[in-house]
Amino acid sequence: MAVSIRLARGGSKKRPFYRIVAADSRMARDGRYIERLGTYNPLLPKDSEERVKMDVEKIQEWISKGAKPTDRVSRFLEAAGVVEKKERANMKKAQPGKKAAERAEEKAAKAAEAAEAAAAAAEAPAEDAAAE
Structure with missing residues (x-):
């Protein structure tokens, strides 16, 4: 029998409350468990x-x-200092793909050119006024 330490959800709709339990991994998430080991209330600060x-x-x-x-229970245990911290994969989902990165670079280059042109145009009338 493969035993896992996991969260079993309780509480009403949109008001979650979890029990930390030792359960057979084949049982349903909120189903039968062997022993209750703690609680987790995500609504608290x-x-x-x-x-x-x-x-x-x-x-x-x-x-x-x-x-x-x-994974979630092991994070709780890491925070409590019971288990040593594991190395996890740091997914790069938030970073743009190749094409989006290229478009962003092109947009930044055009913006830089426009800023240079505006700066040059602002300097030209100032030089004319100084010459007079």
């Missing part, structure tokens, strides 16, 4: 102590038995 509550000793016991925490 991030600096609140009530936001994440965990029984660290029980979690360490389950990990020693071979239970694998999910």
